[in-house]
Amino acid sequence: MPEKIARALSFRNISALYIFAVMFIVFSIWVPDTFLQWNTWKALFDSQAVTAILAVGLVISLSSGAFDLAIGAELGFGAIFVSWLLVDKGVGLVPAIALTLLAGGMVGLVNGLLVTKVKIDSFIATLGMSSVLLALIAWVSSSQQILGVGASLESIGTSEVFGLTLPVYLMLAVGLVVWYLLERTPIGRRIYATGGNIEAARLAGVRVAAVVIGSLIACATIAAFAGLLVTAGLGTGDPTIGPAYLLPAFSAAFLGSTQFRGGRFNVWGTIVAVYVLATGVKGLQLAGAPIWIPDLFNGVALLLAVGLAKHEAIATRAGVVRRLLRLDRRGSGGSPAANESAVHDLR
Amino acid sequence: MTDGRQLLRVRGLSKTFPGLKALDDVSLEVSSGEIVALVGQNGSGKSTLVKVLAGVHQPDPGAEVELGADGRAGLHFIHQDLGLVGTLSTIENFDLGRRLGRSAVMPAPVREEARRAQELVGGFGAHFDVRAPVAKLSSAERAIVAIARALDGWEHDRNVLVLDEPTASLHGDEVDKLFVAVRRVAERGAGVIFISHRLDEVMNIADRVVCLRDGRLIADVPRGGYDHDDLVELIAGEALSAAEEVATPRPKGEPVLRARGIRAPTIAAMDLELHAGEILGVSGVLGSGREEVAATLFGAGLGTVEELEVDGVAVGQLDPRRAIAAGVGYVPGDRHREGAVMGMSLRENMTLPRLGPLRRLMGRLDQREERKEVDRWIERVAVRPAEPERALELFSGGNQQKVVLAKWLRNEPKALLMDEPTQGVDVGAKAGIFELIANTAAAGAGVLVCSSDAKELALICDRVLVMRDGEVVAEVASGTQLSEAGLVRAGLGIARQNGNGGEPATSGAEVSPHA
Numbered sequence: 029m030p031e032k033i034a035r036a037l038s039f040r041n042i043s044a045l046y047i048f049a050v051m052f053i054v055f056s057i058w059v060p061d062t063f064l065q066w067n068t069w070k071a072l073f074d075s076q077a078v079t080a081i082l083a084v085g086l087v088i089s090l091s092s093g094a095f096d097l098a099i100g101a102e103l104g105f106g107a108i109f110v111s112w113l114l115v116d117k118g119v120g121l122v123p124a125i126a127l128t129l130l131a132g133g134m135v136g137l138v139n140g141l142l143v144t145k146v147k148i149d150s151f152i153a154t155l156g157m158s159s160v161l162l163a164l165i166a167w168v169s170s171s172q173q174i175l176g177v178g179a180s181l182e183s184i185g186t187s188e189v190f191g192l193t194l195p196v197y198l199m200l201a202v203g204l205v206v207w208y209l210l211e212r213t214p215i216g217r218r219i220y221a222t223g224g225n226i227e228a229a230r231l232a233g234v235r236v237a238a239v240v241i242g243s244l245i246a247c248a249t250i251a252a253f254a255g256l257l258v259t260a261g262l263g264t265g266d267p268t269i270g271p272a273y274l275l276p277a278f279s280a281a282f283l284g285s286t287q288f289r290g291g292r293f294n295v296w297g298t299i300v301a302v303y304v305l306a307t308g309v310k311g312l313q314l315a316g317a318p319i320w321i322p323d324l325f326n327g328v329a330l331l332l333a334v335g336l337a338k339h340e341a342i343a344t345r346a347g348v349v350r351r352l353l354r355l356d357r358r359g360s361g362g363s364p365a366a367n368e369s370a371v372h373d374l375r
Numbered sequence: 376m377t378d379g380r381q382l383l384r385v386r387g388l389s390k391t392f393p394g395l396k397a398l399d400d401v402s403l404e405v406s407s408g409e410i411v412a413l414v415g416q417n418g419s420g421k422s423t424l425v426k427v428l429a430g431v432h433q434p435d436p437g438a439e440v441e442l443g444a445d446g447r448a449g450l451h452f453i454h455q456d457l458g459l460v461g462t463l464s465t466i467e468n469f470d471l472g473r474r475l476g477r478s479a480v481m482p483a484p485v486r487e488e489a490r491r492a493q494e495l496v497g498g499f500g501a502h503f504d505v506r507a508p509v510a511k512l513s514s515a516e517r518a519i520v521a522i523a524r525a526l527d528g529w530e531h532d533r534n535v536l537v538l539d540e541p542t543a544s545l546h547g548d549e550v551d552k553l554f555v556a557v558r559r560v561a562e563r564g565a566g567v568i569f570i571s572h573r574l575d576e577v578m579n580i581a582d583r584v585v586c587l588r589d590g591r592l593i594a595d596v597p598r599g600g601y602d603h604d605d606l607v608e609l610i611a612g613e614a615l616s617a618a619e620e621v622a623t624p625r626p627k628g629e630p631v632l633r634a635r636g637i638r639a640p641t642i643a644a645m646d647l648e649l650h651a652g653e654i655l656g657v658s659g660v661l662g663s664g665r666e667e668v669a670a671t672l673f674g675a676g677l678g679t680v681e682e683l684e685v686d687g688v689a690v691g692q693l694d695p696r697r698a699i700a701a702g703v704g705y706v707p708g709d710r711h712r713e714g715a716v717m718g719m720s721l722r723e724n725m726t727l728p729r730l731g732p733l734r735r736l737m738g739r740l741d742q743r744e745e746r747k748e749v750d751r752w753i754e755r756v757a758v759r760p761a762e763p764e765r766a767l768e769l770f771s772g773g774n775q776q777k778v779v780l781a782k783w784l785r786n787e788p789k790a791l792l793m794d795e796p797t798q799g800v801d802v803g804a805k806a807g808i809f810e811l812i813a814n815t816a817a818a819g820a821g822v823l824v825c826s827s828d829a830k831e832l833a834l835i836c837d838r839v840l841v842m843r844d845g846e847v848v849a850e851v852a853s854g855t856q857l858s859e860a861g862l863v864r865a866g867l868g869i870a871r872q873n874g875n876g877g878e879p880a881t882s883g884a885e886v887s888p889h890a
Binding site for chain 1: 673675695696698699700705707712713714715716717718719723726727728729730731733734738739740742766782
């Protein structure tokens with residue numbers, strides 16, 4: 029068992045937590061007055077809850093092997109759509125929320141059909157959809173903010189429980205549901221299998237088209253929900269907010285995939301990654317860094333995360349091969365048994 | 376044709392892989408203007424020899440490989456996939472090697488290029504639009520483009536062209552076109568090594584035939600020194616007493632799978648009946664249709680089945696889901712691309728086709744039960760190391776294949792369809808897989824094994840269907856003539872030892888036209 033614990037605590041497995049610890053210490057010494065304030069942390073938790081929800085939704089689509097580059101626009105669409113329903117159409121709160129989630133789901137359905145039936149690469153399909161949604165947002169809102177969404181929606185975004193706003197708890201709830209779906213149900217197994225090797229999954233009887241469509245629907249619905257929370261937090265429907273969420277969500281999902289589950293996209297790794305990235309950005313801002321720091325930080329984090337994941341896969345395989353070759357050269361004749369023990373000894 | 380100057384000389388070439396001597400003291404010479412055919416059945420060492428020559432593998436110490444008297448001759452390899460970019464034109468494919476323009480950024484002289492490309496292919500006796508994307512050309516024309524590109528600009532009498540099964544995807548008159556080109560190459564003084572399974576072609580084009588068997592060079596005979604039957608004997612070897620090694624045939628049970636009108640790009644039409652408790656083999660060379668039988672039955676390929684019955688129930692055309700529900704399992708030949716999700720763990724792979732029985736309240740997957748079940752299967756099929764949480768890609772090929780087998784056996788299939796079940800499997804694990812196949816049949820399932828390895832089929836099958844050119848040309852039952860040599864003979868076009876379903880051997884040096 030100690031071997032298992034050592035592996036669980038290894039840098040490779042939970043690097044984000046170690047990075048977090050280092051950043052925490054550095055910023056505690058650098059800007060102790062502001063960094064160590066509870067209000068700083070409260071603001072951090074509250075402001076990143078939406079990003080975390082979005083990133084968790086993205087985990088579903090990435091796990092099924094589909095990129096959803098429209099999540100930013102989907103979030104923006106959800107934000108505008110709910111305020112348009114409430115303000116311009118005078119729809120009640122509950123139906124407005126339900127319709128917004130439904131609209132998000134429809135967007136995901138279109139994405140899914142484009143990918144599986146029209147067979148457009150998910151990259152291109154969702155990139156196109158993203159532009160269509162931005163146009164839709166501008167049309168619905170006339171590129172103006174939609175003011176006065178009402179106290180009832182605002183209360184969802186701003187009311188506090190135990191010192192944190194409601195979206196933080198909603199984020200945990202969404203995380204829990206998606207985690208259960210992905211890691212504890214046959215559906216999740218099929219999603220990961222489809223993302224891992226779509227042809228092998230199909231030959232194992234998985235309805236891969238349905239899996240991809242379903243994943244993109246879930247992703248877009250969650251994105252619309254995140255947009256709704258943004259509107260709730262601001263009290264206005266802002267037509268410009270969507271695209272800014274795209275990169276942080278992707279950075280977090282990819283960085284998250286290097287955590288806990290050895291290269292697999294996963295919910296808790298992603299949520300941790302959101303907050304680790306946000307902590308870095310926050311610390312730098314408190315230390316007086318210029319306004320473009322978040323963009324730089326998220327971009328570099330995405331590149332590093334994907335680069336590390338690639339490197340890890342190559343290093344693992346190279347390790348096995350090296351051992352095999354070494355055995356071979358030793359003149360053991362590379363008997364199958366020896367080869368197996370080499371594979372066995374790895375890590 | 377031969378002017379005697381040696382372009383390639385190989386002496387005492389051996390290549391040892393762990394547990395296998397793939398090449399054993401092979402010596403070979405190719406002279407200018409000579410076409411040497413390299414024949415031998417699957418696993419005889421042909422591809423290893425090509426790979427050693429290409430520098431992919433290092434030969435064992437002590438081998439001598441000499442390129443021409445001055446060591447400056449060149450080797451060019453044309454593989455089956457040709458290495459062309461389908462969306463680019465012939466001209467552009469030529470350009471990939473070397474541009475005609477003055478430098479990489481200067482525009483190339485368009486008209487000049489087209490003229491030269493036309494000249495080049497014309498030099499091989501071909502005439503087609505060099506501006507069309509090569510994907511639009513016929514297979515033979517594409518092969519000529521590849522050959523022309525390989526030899527372009529070289530002094531022909533200094534070069535050896537190695538053609539690795541260039542005709543596997545070609546049809547009758549296409550082969551003739553290609554042969555015209557190959558002869559031109561030789562006439563200009565290059566040496567050619569021509570690898571093929573089709574003996575009629577070999578007889579047609581080769582000045583000399585070199586035969587490999589079990590890694591040893593067993594014959595090097597000039598044109599006229601052999602006839603078709605001699606070649607078959609050379610390749611297949613003496614009829615071993617393989618029939619005696621086969622276990623006594625199990626009594627045939629009820630048919631578990633009955634198919635009529637199997638059609639696919641490489642299968643003309645085929646019927647098939649698989650019985651309970653039977654291991655049925657499908658043999659044939661590359662391109663015979665053998666590769667598509669299992670996938671088509673499972674509904675995973677491009678082919679269709681007119682009528683299909685599983686366990687007495689008519690099911691019509693299957694797709695993978697319905698096939699699994701009907702009790703059919705499919706082990707594909709390409710494990711990495713189709714057989715398993717390599718990045719997922721052993722446990723996850725094993726239960727993927729049937730997760731239903733493990734589903735509990737609220738859609739929960741009972742992972743405790745799953746672990747227990749997977750542990751039992753690991754024990755049963757002897758996967759080593761017995762680590763269910765390890766990613767499948769980190770197991771050896773043999774163990775991966777055992778996992779793929781176990782994932783289907785777990786469904787208790789009525790019919791198990793397998794393609795190349797021992798591909799990429801080491802010798803030790805092979806025996807284990809054979810045993811699993813035998814046990815599966817003994818437990819009452821019908822097992823269909825499609826394989827390019829005649830030795831393996833002779834060893835494990837009760838009955839073997841031999842395919843050629845998309846049709847079943849022979850059916851060999853165990854105990855009579857079921858031997859490696861017999862299967863190879865039937866597959867290559869000699870039916871003299873097989874009673875039923877055989878067609879007369881094609882004879883002479885003509886290319887046999889396709890039906």
